[in-house]
Amino acid sequence: MKIRKRYILLAFYLMVLFLPIYWMLNMSLRTNADILGSLAMYPEHPTFENYMKIFGDPSWYSGYINSIIYVTMNMVISLLTALPAAYAFSRYRFIGDKHVFFWLLTNRMAPPAVFLLPFFQLYSTFNLIDTHIAVALAHCLFNVPLAVWILEGFMSGVPREIDETAFIDGYSFPRFFVRVFIPLIRAGIGVTAFFCFMFSWVELLLARTLTTTAAKPIAATMTRTVSATGLDWGLLAAAGILTIVPGALVIWFVRNHLAKGFALGRV
Amino acid sequence: MNKWEDNKAWFLILPVFIIVAFSAVIPLMTVVNYSVQDIFGPGQRFFIGIEWFKEVLSDGRLHEALWRQLLFSGLVLLIEMPLGIGIALLMPKKGWGSSACLVILALPLLIPWNVIGTIWIIFTRPDIGLFGAAINTLGLPFDHTASPFDAWVTVMLMEVWHWTPLVALLAYAGLRAIPEVYYQAAKIDGASSWAIFRYIQLPKMRGVLTIALLLRFMDSFLIYAEPFVLTGGGPGNSTTFLSIYLVKVAVGQFDLGPAAAFSLIYFLIVLLFCWLFYQALQAVGTGDKQ
Amino acid sequence: MARIDLNEIRHSYKPSPKSDDDFALKRVHTTWEDGGAYALLGPSGCGKTTMLNIISGLLKPSHGQILYDGVDVSAMQPEERNIAQVFQFPVLYDTMTVYDNLAFPLRNRNVPASEVDARVRRIAETLELTNDLGKRAAGLSADAKQKISLGRGLVRSDVAAILFDEPLTVIDPHLKWELRRKLKEIHKEFGLTMIYVTHDQVEAMTFADKIVVMYEGEIVQTGTPEELFERPEHVFVGYFIGSPGMGFLECTLEGDIAHVNGAAIPLEPGYGVRASSLGSRFKLGIRPMYLGVHSSREACGELPGFEARVVGVEDQGFCRIVTVQFGGQEIKARINDGHPVAEGLCWLTFPPEKTKLYFNERLVG
Numbered sequence: 004m005k006i007r008k009r010y011i012l013l014a015f016y017l018m019v020l021f022l023p024i025y026w027m028l029n030m031s032l033r034t035n036a037d038i039l040g041s042l043a044m045y046p047e048h049p050t051f052e053n054y055m056k057i058f059g060d061p062s063w064y065s066g067y068i069n070s071i072i073y074v075t076m077n078m079v080i081s082l083l084t085a086l087p088a089a090y091a092f093s094r095y096r097f098i099g100d101k102h103v104f105f106w107l108l109t110n111r112m113a114p115p116a117v118f119l120l121p122f123f124q125l126y127s128t129f130n131l132i133d134t135h136i137a138v139a140l141a142h143c144l145f146n147v148p149l150a151v152w153i154l155e156g157f158m159s160g161v162p163r164e165i166d167e168t169a170f171i172d173g174y175s176f177p178r179f180f181v182r183v184f185i186p187l188i189r190a191g192i193g194v195t196a197f198f199c200f201m202f203s204w205v206e207l208l209l210a211r212t213l214t215t216t217a218a219k220p221i222a223a224t225m226t227r228t229v230s231a232t233g234l235d236w237g238l239l240a241a242a243g244i245l246t247i248v249p250g251a252l253v254i255w256f257v258r259n260h261l262a263k264g265f266a267l268g269r270v
Numbered sequence: 271m272n273k274w275e276d277n278k279a280w281f282l283i284l285p286v287f288i289i290v291a292f293s294a295v296i297p298l299m300t301v302v303n304y305s306v307q308d309i310f311g312p313g314q315r316f317f318i319g320i321e322w323f324k325e326v327l328s329d330g331r332l333h334e335a336l337w338r339q340l341l342f343s344g345l346v347l348l349i350e351m352p353l354g355i356g357i358a359l360l361m362p363k364k365g366w367g368s369s370a371c372l373v374i375l376a377l378p379l380l381i382p383w384n385v386i387g388t389i390w391i392i393f394t395r396p397d398i399g400l401f402g403a404a405i406n407t408l409g410l411p412f413d414h415t416a417s418p419f420d421a422w423v424t425v426m427l428m429e430v431w432h433w434t435p436l437v438a439l440l441a442y443a444g445l446r447a448i449p450e451v452y453y454q455a456a457k458i459d460g461a462s463s464w465a466i467f468r469y470i471q472l473p474k475m476r477g478v479l480t481i482a483l484l485l486r487f488m489d490s491f492l493i494y495a496e497p498f499v500l501t502g503g504g505p506g507n508s509t510t511f512l513s514i515y516l517v518k519v520a521v522g523q524f525d526l527g528p529a530a531a532f533s534l535i536y537f538l539i540v541l542l543f544c545w546l547f548y549q550a551l552q553a554v555g556t557g558d559k560q
Numbered sequence: 561m562a563r564i565d566l567n568e569i570r571h572s573y574k575p576s577p578k579s580d581d582d583f584a585l586k587r588v589h590t591t592w593e594d595g596g597a598y599a600l601l602g603p604s605g606c607g608k609t610t611m612l613n614i615i616s617g618l619l620k621p622s623h624g625q626i627l628y629d630g631v632d633v634s635a636m637q638p639e640e641r642n643i644a645q646v647f648q649f650p651v652l653y654d655t656m657t658v659y660d661n662l663a664f665p666l667r668n669r670n671v672p673a674s675e676v677d678a679r680v681r682r683i684a685e686t687l688e689l690t691n692d693l694g695k696r697a698a699g700l701s702a703d704a705k706q707k708i709s710l711g712r713g714l715v716r717s718d719v720a721a722i723l724f725d726e727p728l729t730v731i732d733p734h735l736k737w738e739l740r741r742k743l744k745e746i747h748k749e750f751g752l753t754m755i756y757v758t759h760d761q762v763e764a765m766t767f768a769d770k771i772v773v774m775y776e777g778e779i780v781q782t783g784t785p786e787e788l789f790e791r792p793e794h795v796f797v798g799y800f801i802g803s804p805g806m807g808f809l810e811c812t813l814e815g816d817i818a819h820v821n822g823a824a825i826p827l828e829p830g831y832g833v834r835a836s837s838l839g840s841r842f843k844l845g846i847r848p849m850y851l852g853v854h855s856s857r858e859a860c861g862e863l864p865g866f867e868a869r870v871v872g873v874e875d876q877g878f879c880r881i882v883t884v885q886f887g888g889q890e891i892k893a894r895i896n897d898g899h900p901v902a903e904g905l906c907w908l909t910f911p912p913e914k915t916k917l918y919f920n921e922r923l924v925g
Binding site for chain 1: 282360378390
């Protein structure tokens with residue numbers, strides 16, 4: 004009986020959580036006239052018109068491609084730089100280690116709004132405005148510290164004897180790192196990649212400021228088009244739903260890693 | 271854990287150092303540069319010392335925004351922390367149910383922030399939104415574009431909807447890390463569920479909850495995109511939080527000097543809280559190792 | 561305090577067990593007498609902890625009943641059964657003081673404050689924790705933490721039984737001995753039923769009046785330390801108890817004579833005849849301390865001596881362990897007195913009353 008009540012409560016919460024998303028999904032499958040005409044719990048005449056419009060128009064779908072490109076770039080850069088750094092923090096003591104670690108964390112806490120103007124100026128100087136790499140680099144501001152932090156936690160869970168044994172067995176450091184160490188912290192890398200993806204994918208303020216057309220993220224395309232088309236709710240909802248899809252796919256693929264990461268009490 | 275002592279480890283840190291220096295240190299220096307200069311155009315700059323700081327610190331609207339921001343972050347923590355812990359406690363410990371919960375919980379966290387705003391615009395509109403229509407059917411006037419109170423309620427609802435799952439996920443991670451034998455011992459000792467929560471679960475979750483508190487405080491303190499899309503800071507200035515105000519000053523009015531000074535003060539406030547939380551985290555860490 | 565009956569208990573951790581191998585407990589049917597001090601002895605993975613958790617109610621068995629003083633408690637939760645259990649590693653309520661930790665099980669049962677205080681102080685004194693009572697439990701050493709766990713198990717005076725699951729694993733050896741003595745004192749003082757799980761025979765023998773030996777999910781023998789030593793009812797008990805364990809030789813029977821590779825070893829009158837009705841292939845078992853090793857046939861005395869070869873002598877100070885090659889098989893002997901044994905030829909004697917036969921791993925009675 005007690006267990007039953009527990010799950011009813013939980014199911015209720017999850018339903019409430021899902022409701023706003025469902026509502027948008029519902030609207031995305033209806034035409035604008037239908038939406039404004041009546042309030043319906045589910046689409047009576049479901050149509051993929053809104054989705055077709057998005058897939059048929061390059062100014063729409065290029066936004067997705069742009070977002071995915073810079074998010075992937077950011078994930079790669081964050082992981083490649085954070086892996087050795089996290090290893091250093093988890094294995095070595097060196098001058099200023101604690102200070103550097105704290106300094107890195109403060110960047111995770113810096114308000115992106117603070118960096119808006121200087122970023123624009125900096126990337127203008129290097130002629131990087133409206134490129135994918137500009138956004139990817141800007142997002143490193145918060146993702147690299149986060150990646151170092153999470154990975155350090157996972158690496159500290161791997162006993163140091165493994166490193167020592169490998170070195171005695173004659174592994175060089177790079178070979179040991181790639182062949183032995185990285186496979187050991189696969190779950191940690193999965194969790195880190197998930198968080199990097201998440202924070203880069205959802206950030207918009209910096210992404211919008213640093214791009215104009217060629218690398219414009221989908222989320223920004225959306226806001227602009229809303230004002231231009233005079234609020235086409237169905238189209239807006241369809242575009243919104245499409246921004247959720249990549250995230251949903253990513254969670255689905257890393258869900259086992261996530262569960263493992265959570266089981267270790269890390270993250 | 272005993273670590274190897276070797277300053278060559280700095281070479282491993284170097285890539286991160288360069289990346290972060292490029293994306294944080296140089297921009298920050300530019301901000302400092304602006305904050306002490308008056309700029310009329312290219313080549314026309316004057317050093318004016320701390321004038322901008324004085325101006326910003328005496329700006330009444332900034333004070334209002336700051337109090338609004340503190341109230342908002344405080345409320346967010348008061349609601350999201352207990353709610354998130356409660357949900358984590360309800361979640362099944364293993365099996366497909368646990369995976370399903372994780373996936374659904376993570377969903378709102380992966381939606382771009384301005385799309386969050388869009389979802390809630392749609393959801394709360396009296397004419398086409400389920401929530402807005404439902405409230406109106408109950409006979410309560412609800413319009414977040416006209417009433418500051420309604421606007422606050424909407425922004426809070428959105429924020430709680432968006433971020434409570436993060437607290438729940440972290441708390442769940444903490445719960446999963448408690449060895450089963452603690453629950454067995456509590457059963458033998460005849461502890462009530464409340465006693466189990468109070469004396470086992472809560473103390474063991476202290477570490478992750480501190481992290482959750484830290485992240486939630488910071489991110490709610492820096493909130494920009496969601497309320498900007500939903501209310502644009504209005505009606506009036508009722509939902510103009512610090513970031514929204516900063517962007518208004520910097521981009522809207524193009525007052526680079528005051529905006530830069532504002533940025534630095536903002537950053538220092540965040541840093542101060544960050545430092546306090548970091549100290550708390552450290553204290554928690556050493557407490558556990560004893 | 562109660563008598564505990566386990567009635568045809570079987571348990572599997574798998575939802576739908578197919579063969580006997582799927583069962584962690586294959587069949588357990590036994591009684592723990594009220595006020596007894598028992599040790600549950602067996603190697604890792606033999607089902608000791610499973611059995612303990614079934615008794616306390618942390619685990620519901622797949623089959624069978626548990627009775628406390630004749631009352632069926634199978635469906636009850638541990639808190640309803642009113643039982644105490646101490647785990648292998650210290651379990652503490654970190655945020656509480658030592659005093660509150662000890663008082664916790666009592667307060668949960670609404671025991672009046674004055675009584676709580678009296679019990680806690682009493683137990684703290686016995687376990688020498690009095691000076692730590694005001695301290696936060698989290699800051700103490702591993703020893704002290706485990707003492708608190710023990711204390712929480714002992715603090716209730718009305719429990720049906722106290723179960724200990726290898727409670728002294730994390731304790732220093734010298735303290736281990738002392739704590740075991742304390743537990744024994746407490747047992748005498750309060751007359752509680754105690755079940756003590758261990759894989760260490762010395763620990764079992766010093767603590768318990770009766771030892772229950774488990775092997776592969778079954779109880780193979782219950783008895784006093786002496787019974788286990790003199791009459792192991794299962795080959796495993798022979799191996800497991802004693803240092804070194806019982807020696808075994810493959811043999812066949814002919815009347816009251818056991819044949820081991822040509823050597824004809826006489827058995828107790830009638831014993832061999834009784835055994836032959838069971839089958840043909842047997843194991844002959846003898847404790848190393850009863851196996852005689854002599855330097856000449858004459859030294860064997862009245863018993864027939866069998867020629868063998870000493871292949872190793874290990875001096876353990878108070879005794880010597882001799883490894884002997886006999887009829888293609890190896891067997892160990894333990895020599896307590898000073899008589900000389902050199903590598904090479906020797907003669908063995910098998911005192912008939914100490915020579916046991918095993919069929920299908922079980923003792924022939």
